[in-house]
Amino acid sequence: MKVKNRGCIRRLGFRQLKAAKVRNFIAIAAIMLTTLLFTSLFTIALSIKSSYEEYSFRQAGGYGHGTFKEVNEEQWKAIAGHPKIKETGARTVAGYINKEPFEKVPAEVSWMDENCTKWSYATPTTGRMPEKGNEIAMDTKALEALSIKPKLGEEVILTYVVFNGQGKEVTRTDTFVLTGFWEYDNLLPVHYINVARDYVEMVEKESLAQGGTKFRTDLNVMLSSSIGIEKVMQSVEKDLGYQWEDTGADNCVRIGVNWGYVASEAGSNADPVMFLAIAAFICVVVFTGYLIIYNVFRISVTNDIRFYGMLKTIGTTPRQLRRMIRYQAFALSAVGIPLGIVLGYGVGAVLLPVALGTSDVSVSKLSISPVIFAGAAVFSLVTVCLSVSRPGKMAAKVSPVEALRYTEQSKSKRGVRATRGADVFSMALANMGRSKSKTALVIMSLSLAVVLFAILVTFVSGFDMEKYVSYQIDADFIVSTTEYFQSKFLLGGGEVELPRETVEEIQKNTSCSLEGCSYSVSGCVAYIREELYKERSFMPEKYINEYLEFAERKGELIESELLISGLDESLFSKLTVLEGDIEPLKDKDSHKIAICVDVDDYGNPYGEYPDIGESFPVSYLKDQYYVDSRTGEPANESTPMEYLKTYSDQVNEVDYTVCAKVILPSSMGFRYGLSGGYDALLSTQQLENDSGMDLMRMYYLFDAKDDMAEKEAEEFLAEYTKDDASGLMYESKKIIREDFKSFQNMFLLIGGVLCFIVALVGILNFFNAILTGIITRRREFAMLQSIGMTGRQLKSMLVWEGLFYAIASGVVSLVLSIVLEPLAGNMFEGMFWFFTFRFNIIPVFFMIPVFLLLGIFLPLAVYRFFKGKSIVERLREYDG
Amino acid sequence: MTILSTKNLKKIYGKGESEVRALNGVDISVERGEFVSIVGTSGSGKSTLLHMLGGLDRPTSGNVVVDGKNIFSLKDEALTIFRRRKIGFIFQNYNLVPVLNVYENIVLPVQLDGKAPDKAYIGKIIDTLGLSQKLRNLPNNLSGGQQQRVAIARALAAKPAIILADEPTGNLDSKTSQDVLGLMKITSQRFSQTIVMITHNEEIAQLADRIIRIEDGKIVGPV
Structure with missing residues (x-):
């Protein structure tokens, strides 16, 4: 038989919820902080991925999934109409410029449709795309190279090589009107110079008349997902009766996959260290969240146990009680999770540049993937459900008779206690044992932050800078081309050597003890x-x-x-x-x-x-x-x-x-x-x-004569290579040291934020324990006062309780750090070759005074807040 | 010798329309060694009166003199100290500290005062109340009657000038109530203690040397 009682249970749950304002506040804060940690983790992780993708796309020149190369009108229509193709962006290239002033980064003169423009980062930020006639749009760097002011309506005279499919170069000069421009991105391999479609068609016609071939039109496509791009594109070709292997055949449409996707996929997959770090982080967050949410609910169920017992006597089933508690948890999550997501996204956004700062990825693109929000919400909910399941069982298990006389205390069977005296100190100590699990959870929660902090400090301080520096660079200075330092020397686009004049110029301005060059062919x-x-x-x-x-x-x-x-x-x-x-x-x-x-x-x-x-x-x-x-x-x-x-x-x-x-x-x-x-x-x-x-000079290396010379050389080179256009870069011990420090700082900052929030959770847990300890014992305190305990004695009892928490947390932190640090240290040594484990327990001692202060001031502050009512009022406050 | 007296004691809650005169000019006096019961129905003001006598609450006007001291001339901190030395309390719901054992509960007021308990004296109290077998038990392992006996012992421990009992048998069955009251009376005689007990139960009130009746915040019965 099914009874419609859910509404009633929900109502009861909500009423109960409303009655527990302080608990709600703490539970919401705890859920929020948990969600914040999850969200910022996911934000950073996914944003690193999206930044890496963006970085690859810009290097590849666009973010379309792939390209069907050299399509004719008919193939274009057929491909665009295929159900597996979500969107298409076409481009017809009329010509290129690879000579002065575009000898380094070539320019391509082409027509792009709207999609292609967007995917190629060529959407004008000022003005608009060329539509007809002699309209033209290009990036500001290209304009600068052509000595044209970035101003709409400017006249552009452009000479370029026409694609005619023949051996000899045919150049063409036309006059255009600037209709749009945008900022150039240094990562792009090409300057896009965009013209109108009718112009391209006109040039093509003239070129054909002179015996040239048709211009090539490439069709960039977006598929429904970026997974298995090549396979999907091949299946599209098979469906349409094309093929991509025999380039001579008529039905050949070549396929190009945007390597940006391939690279980012390869880059994001195979990093076990990263994976391990994320898994460890999630475990820490779940554990942190569990410690507090569980404790908050456990305390609240204990305090409301009479209420649950009463509900049981009037016929509420254990299942319904569990559901009531779950409802409350969900209602609190409904507030805490969105808050945590918003804050966590903010924290993630702030930390992202730091996380990226040490990588080669020079693009920071904040991910807006729904996975971040859904993932954080799911993980937080799982944490909440895990945390409230035991308190739920507690409420469900309560015996109605017992509940009516239940007060929070140790369930020791002995029922006796050795006489130690009834001074404030031993009363406080005895109070710690009232709810051993509450005390233990608070101590764990506080210790967790300290242990994490100790491990973080061990980790960061274990980075051996000199080991790293001497591995990274074997000389005081190495000067070469940007291509060399980008690992492209003699590879595609890297056929640039370090000019002799540069070496001479450096030699003139520095004094060295050792110098030389390396060459290759x-x-x-x-x-x-x-x-x-x-x-x-x-x-x-x-x-x-x-x-x-x-x-x-x-x-x-x-x-x-x-x-x-x-x-x-x-x-x-x-x-x-x-x-x-x-x-x-x-x-x-x-x-x-x-x-x-x-x-x-x-x-x-x-x-x-x-x-x-x-x-x-x-x-x-x-x-x-x-x-x-x-x-x-x-x-x-x-x-x-x-x-x-x-x-x-x-x-x-x-x-x-x-x-x-x-x-x-x-x-x-x-x-x-x-x-x-x-x-x-x-x-x-x-x-x-x-x-x-002819030898190609790879780099020029030198060691400075002395420290003074090293400093001067550093200054000279920094100035000498400052301009990007110089195409020069240098590496020095100082630069490597700075890189290293920023690497260290990244860990310190991100780890510090984690520790800080975990500490916040610990303190919140502590606060909740003190607060509920005072609230539930208000009557007991009134009684103690009525038999002669002064306010001062009461306060000192509370302070002792706080101090016991602090001291216990300190001891637990110390023990855990001593045990865990070497374990973590060994792990780090295996993971980072430049890590040398040094046992360091100082952070724990650094945190203990903080705990002691908290232990003193938190109880006092809470007591101050609640002492308002007179003894008589509090004495009467029995059974609500 | 008068150990406790009040003069025109008033306690008014609220203002204007909702004004409640819990105590409306109470004058009583209690002699040393007396066992006085204050009787009244619920809402008569008897609990308020007891709280005033014990210095737990401050009156709107009037004063209370305990052992020659006008207690409301004292500041809170001093009043608390005066209370733990001069006044012992027995509550309806015992109010023992759950984390302390029986002995610790009994000597708590003495130790809070920073003094060493008078072992011989406390031993005598424990014997009289029949608690010697239970000294190391925690309160929740005791029956209601036993808990209340601990509370009585605690009230006596500091050798106060006066013991105030608020419905001491309210939570007990009638047999146990008789026992507890008998013990209260015996101990007060043996240790020459003054007891003021409030109750709504006429039968119990009859055990006292003297009965004071209170109604609507005023003394109506024999004083």
Whole structure:
């Protein structure tokens, strides 16, 4: 039989709720703080992800999921109409400029539709998109490069190379009117110069008339989700009868996935440390929340136990009582959770830049993902439900007869107590034992914050700055191009060397004790043993096997990448020779080579390398270009990365013999690794002699003569590289130290906020215990006063109680810290190579006085607030 | 010798329309060693009177003299100290401290005063009240009658000038009530204590040496 009594139970629950204002306040505050912690955690975590995505998108030039390349009118319509395609954004490129003033970041002249404009960060912030005729829009940096004022209606004369699909360059100059512009983002790989569609069509027609090909129109698409973009796009093609592999065929529509999505997916997935940290954080928050919410409800149920007993005598079932308590918890959550979400989002937003400050991600994008809010709400609710389930059971279990005479006290079976005297001190001590679980929860709650703080301080102070600095940089200063420091030297877009004039300029302005450069050449491959290639490859098995099938061979040896450095002899002192001898490198005709050995973060070498005395050939490829390794034809855009292969018509081959295995400090190498390849080292003269090519200067390194010179050099370089346009950057011990400190500060700040809020929860729990202790004993206090306890004695009893909490928390914190710190320390040492565990118990002692002060002043403040009523009134306050 | 007297004692709650005269000019006096009961129906003002006598509440006007001291001339702190030395209380609901054992409860007023309990004297009280087997028990392990006996012992412990009992048998069954009252009377005689007891029960009131009747805040019976 089902009885409609829910309404009645709910009403009872709410009435009961209304009667407990102070408890509600504390419970709401507790739920709010719990939610705040969850929300800020999720906000930061998801915002780091979204910032990383945004960063990748800007580097990729847009945030469309993918692109169908070179579509015709008909394919465009068909793709746009496919149900798996949510939105499309089209773009037709008319031409480009890659010469002065766009030699570094090229400009592309194109028409984009509205979606494409939006997805490419090319929406004018002033003015509007070009619509017809000779209207034009571009970013302010491009305007500046063209010496045009960022003002609507300005005349723009633009000369660019027209895409005509033929070998020879046809340039075109037109006059436009500026209709819109926007701020350029330094991360974008290209300057978008947008023109009207009818203009592009007109240029195309003229180009066709002169024998050019049709302009290419790319269709950017948004799918319903960013998961498995490539698969979805392929299935769209299959549905429409297109294919993407045979580039020669008519029905070929090539597919491009925005690598921003791929990169961010890869970047966000595989970080077990991060995952562990988040899981630990959630556990701490659930535990913190549990300690207080459970305690608040437990105390409140205990105090209202007569009420629940009375309800039971009139026929309320245990289930209904449990439900009543749940209703109350939900009602309080309904207030606390939204407040916590709002505050937590704010805290997250404030902390985000700090969290991002130490990463390469220079974009801070606050996530507005509903996951943040839903996640925080769900986790908070789970915490609340966990916390009130036991108090609910308590209320449900109460025996109606017992309840009517229930007062909060220890349920010791003894019922006796050794006589210790009835002074204020021992009464306070006895009062601590009235509700052992309440006392224990408060002490745990307070200790938790201290232990966390102690671990945080151990963690942060254990960071070994000098260990970190000496690993990161092996010289006082390293100067190079931005590309080098971005790990792009000699990679796509990184064919920029450090100019000789720069080095001369620096030499003129600094005084050094040691200096030198490192060089390399573009286009250099080695032939190595197949098992070494396999060992060195970090590609999936599938790709390795494909590579082995197509790769060029010289007998048993297989072609592989070689990152070759030519180091000035002056810098040889920075090397650590593990095996063999590097003297032969100084002879430019020796044909000896040193292999750079990888070391882990702790400085231990690992991996397989050619043996000393082993010989292998190296090919220096002049004027190289890429070919498709499957066909041997020159590669085009559709050639998959794994089949790209360098090729040259002029090859200079040298047989080298390994003379040494060395450790090249990571700051002095290429700063990246290639799958299946080695780092190898020659002297500068050797490299010049053997390759017969122009050397590319990788960096200039120097150690200052003395501290004074170091300071001056720092100032000079800071000024010298200040302008982004210089394309120069430098690394110094000072910069690394500052990076390190900001890394440390990030932990300190974020961890500090966590500790602070956990401490707040602990204090709130403490406050609640003191407060309810005073409220429930008001009558007892009145009685004590009536038999002659003075206000002063009463206060000192309360202060003693507070102090017992404080002292107990201090002792528990101390014990827990002593036990947990080494455990955590070991864990950190395993996680961070630059962490050295040092036992540090000072933070606990630092917190104890705070507790003592709280223990004294909190009871006094609460007592002051409640002493208003006269003894008689309080004596009468029996049974409500 | 008069140990307790009041002069034109008034206590008025509220103002104007809602004014309630709980005590409307009470003059009583009690001699040393007397056992006086104050009888009245509920709302007659008897509890208010007892609170005034014990210095738990301050009158609107008039004064109370205990052992020659006008108690309302004292400040709160001093009044509390005066109370623990001169006045013992026995409440209807015993009001024992739940975390202290029987002995600790009994000596509590003495220890609050920072004095060492007079062991011989307290031992005699305990014997008289038949509590010697229960000294280490906590209050909630005792029956109502036992708890009230502890309360009586506590009231006597500080050798007060006067004991004020507020419906001491209100929570007890009639058999136990008789026992408790008998003990009160015996101890007051043995330790020459003055007792003022309020009750609404005529039968119980009859056990006293003298009965004072109170009605609507005024003494109406024999004084």
